[in-house]
Amino acid sequence: MYGKIVRIDLTKENIHTEPVPEVWQQKYLGAEGINDRLLWDHFLTVSPHIDPLSPDNVLIGGVGPLGGTGALGAGTKMKWTFKSPVYNIFGDSVGCGFFGSELRYAGYDYIVITGKAEKPVYIYIYDDDIEIRNAEKMWGTDAYQADALIKEDMGIDHAQTALIGQAGENLVRFACMVMSRNRTAAKTGSGCVMGSKNLKGIGVSGTKGIKIADPDRFFKVNQRAYSLMDASPTWNVFAKEGTGFLVRHYNHVGGQPWKNHQSNVLPDEVTNNIDSDFHLRNFKIRDSACSAGCATGCSDVWRIKGSETPYASTMSGQTGKRPDYGFIASCMCWGVTDLAHIFHLQHEWDRYGIDSFEIGESIGFLMDLFEKGILTEEDIEKWTGKKMKFAWGDIDVVNFITESVAKKENALYDIIHKGVYQTALNIEKLKGVPVTRYANYGGKHATEIEDIRNRPTWTLLFAVSTRGADHLKALSTMEQMNLWDVARSVFGSEEAANAKNPYLVGCVAAWEENRTTAMNCTGICIFNSATWTYTGPGTDLIAESLIAVTGKDPGNLLEIGERTYNLEKAFNSRLKLTRKDDTLCEAWMKDPIPEGKPGAGMKGEDNLDMWLDEYYQYRRWDKENGLQTMECLKQLDLEDVAEVLGKEGVISNKPPLLREEVVKDSVMKAEAFKMRSL
Numbered sequence: 001m002y003g004k005i006v007r008i009d010l011t012k013e014n015i016h017t018e019p020v021p022e023v024w025q026q027k028y029l030g031a032e033g034i035n036d037r038l039l040w041d042h043f044l045t046v047s048p049h050i051d052p053l054s055p056d057n058v059l060i061g062g063v064g065p066l067g068g069t070g071a072l073g074a075g076t077k078m079k080w081t082f083k084s085p086v087y088n089i090f091g092d093s094v095g096c097g098f099f100g101s102e103l104r105y106a107g108y109d110y111i112v113i114t115g116k117a118e119k120p121v122y123i124y125i126y127d128d129d130i131e132i133r134n135a136e137k138m139w140g141t142d143a144y145q146a147d148a149l150i151k152e153d154m155g156i157d158h159a160q161t162a163l164i165g166q167a168g169e170n171l172v173r174f175a176c177m178v179m180s181r182n183r184t185a186a187k188t189g190s191g192c193v194m195g196s197k198n199l200k201g202i203g204v205s206g207t208k209g210i211k212i213a214d215p216d217r218f219f220k221v222n223q224r225a226y227s228l229m230d231a232s233p234t235w236n237v238f239a240k241e242g243t244g245f246l247v248r249h250y251n252h253v254g255g256q257p258w259k260n261h262q263s264n265v266l267p268d269e270v271t272n273n274i275d276s277d278f279h280l281r282n283f284k285i286r287d288s289a290c291s292a293g294c295a296t297g298c299s300d301v302w303r304i305k306g307s308e309t310p311y312a313s314t315m316s317g318q319t320g321k322r323p324d325y326g327f328i329a330s331c332m333c334w335g336v337t338d339l340a341h342i343f344h345l346q347h348e349w350d351r352y353g354i355d356s357f358e359i360g361e362s363i364g365f366l367m368d369l370f371e372k373g374i375l376t377e378e379d380i381e382k383w384t385g386k387k388m389k390f391a392w393g394d395i396d397v398v399n400f401i402t403e404s405v406a407k408k409e410n411a412l413y414d415i416i417h418k419g420v421y422q423t424a425l426n427i428e429k430l431k432g433v434p435v436t437r438y439a440n441y442g443g444k445h446a447t448e449i450e451d452i453r454n455r456p457t458w459t460l461l462f463a464v465s466t467r468g469a470d471h472l473k474a475l476s477t478m479e480q481m482n483l484w485d486v487a488r489s490v491f492g493s494e495e496a497a498n499a500k501n502p503y504l505v506g507c508v509a510a511w512e513e514n515r516t517t518a519m520n521c522t523g524i525c526i527f528n529s530a531t532w533t534y535t536g537p538g539t540d541l542i543a544e545s546l547i548a549v550t551g552k553d554p555g556n557l558l559e560i561g562e563r564t565y566n567l568e569k570a571f572n573s574r575l576k577l578t579r580k581d582d583t584l585c586e587a588w589m590k591d592p593i594p595e596g597k598p599g600a601g602m603k604g605e606d607n608l609d610m611w612l613d614e615y616y617q618y619r620r621w622d623k624e625n626g627l628q629t630m631e632c633l634k635q636l637d638l639e640d641v642a643e644v645l646g647k648e649g650v651i652s653n654k655p656p657l658l659r660e661e662v663v664k665d666s667v668m669k670a671e672a673f674k675m676r677s678l
């Protein structure tokens with residue numbers, strides 16, 4: 001069943017609770033969907049053009065109806081939504097940990113924070129008791145220290161926290177929130193918004209549990225889910241290796257960001273020293289799941305003896321949680337060769353509360369400029385007071401840059417703290433030479449980590465994502481994993497899963513976004529949903545679980561995903577974003593993948609325009625300017641949204657094509673391409 005919404009105005013020190021409207025439950029389901037509706041309504045009361053650091057921004061946290069219930073053994077993910085201080089567009093961020101489930105056990109599914117506290121505060125929640133408490137003694141502490149201090153102040157050592165380290169306090173635009181001590185809501189600057197409100201964090205403890213409408217049905221559907229998981233090879237790999245298996249997979253398909261994307265595969269000796277086999281053999285001591293109700297446990301706990309790698313000798317006895325692939329990839333951007341470096345940095349970046357993608361790409365970019373001779377030791381000394389080389393793979397350099405930014409210690413903060421695109425612009429200004437072509441980022445200048453140029457759906461998704469380049473707003477699993485059966489059942493053609501076919505890409509990308517968004521509305525972990533809930537029995541099981549938990553049939557989940565995604569698009573349209581913003585950085589558009597690497601010769605500009613046309617048409621948007629059409633929003637029961645866009649002149653009145661016709665045409669082209677390639 002649903003918990004309440006709690007609204008906290010930090011300026012007025014006002015706290016108020018209310019039920020989740022029935023109509024929102026039906027139209028948006030929960031989590032990303034209801035968060036987006038709360039965001040949309042908030043920005044009807046203040047201008048969407050506000051500075052994201054102003055008290056008028058809002059920080060919304062939400063957990064979907066399956067979150068914290070143990071449904072499907074699929075874990076719990078919590079969504080945070082706001083206007084992004086890094087990219088100045090729609091922003092959201094997702095994180096696991098036990099904070100989201102604990103919030104639900106206290107009786108709340110959504111927390112909406114507005115205004116700005118006069119002095120540092122934290123929010124205390126224990127069931128019906130909610131207080132804004134003084135956090136002055138916590139200001140300046142790192143995420144681990146703050147977690148301990150909040151629990152001590154609450155007097156509840158098993159309380160769960162969502163909070164910021166020094167990076168959030170110092171308004172590093174890509175600061176993240178740290179949840180339950182070591183999971184992060186990393187993307188688009190959630191921690192910066194929290195810091196801008198003088199809010200150190202939230203501590204929560206709940207004793208109420210979650211009411212399940214039909215417990216018998218709930219247990220039956222869970223038993224079916226466990227059988228499916230046991231029989232799924234994908235799930236078993238994921239349970240054993242987590243996203244660590246992607247080190248090998250991305251070497252195979254050519255998706256690595258080695259040394260600021262100079263190569264899309266890793267040198268063999270590096271792979272052998274950092275891949276999952278090496279980790280499992282040398283470091284793993286036990287399995288670990290990071291959130292309530294997760295049967296997969298894609299994480300594990302490592303322990304360093306000291307002799308495993310050269311750097312391990314400096315970390316003897318330390319333990320931690322296994323870093324996921326995205327984190328490993330961030331470190332590869334600056335040429336890591338020692339897995340213990342990655343363990344160390346995960347600890348440091350979590351401690352400061354900083355997004356690994358942005359800092360990883362920025363450091364790789366600076367090292368690349370240093371290698372090219374554009375950046376010199378004299379520049380570095382002038383900016384930092386310290387003479388040093390930004391040499392590939394140097395852990396001391398990485399530590400120094402990270403600390404400089406997170407703690408605002410020198411001019412590197414000013415240069416880097418707004419993300420890699422702004423870093424490039426700043427260096428162009430300082431050095432008077434063009435360097436943006438060496439910075440890697442996707443749509444709306446947002447940073448991602450994989451090299452995507454040889455996977456068409458992935459490339460398009462990085463250009464169009466509502467929060468910028470992205471892997472969690474849409475997993476292009478159909479293409480990445482060559483899911484031929486899924487391709488046939490959804491589009492009637494296996495070519496939808498063929499990364500070598502340049503047709504059908506727009507349709508698949510939009511479908512993937514709708515599917516992923518629907519999963520993000522349920523409250524379960526998207527990683528689990530991708531392993532076995534893709535179509536057929538999996539989708540049925542999710543619907544069945546929702547009926548068991550809420551007592552209501554959710555209806556068409558893909559339509560809920562599509563409606564939610566359109567709300568995010570509408571937010572960006574109000575900021576005047578159009579087709580021209582759905583693009584990639586110069587490096588990915590113009591530079592072909594080097595000879596001898598997977599996908600050699602491919603580059604973004606080859607087909608992006610064609611894919612965008614098809615993507616907009618599948619979505620029933622206007623392909624000329626990328627804007628939503630009146631008809632599309634009407635069909636999604638978003639007439640009120642259309643009215644706002646109409647008043648602001650950012651909607652199209654053209655009649656959209658029929659989706660079936662768009663798919664039919666694309667399938668014909670894809671099949672014709674296949675015949676030509678035989």
Ligand code: SF4
Nearest residue numbers: 075289290294298525
């Ligand atoms: S699958 Fe992994 S990320 Fe998802 S809830 Fe489980 S342990 Fe956490």
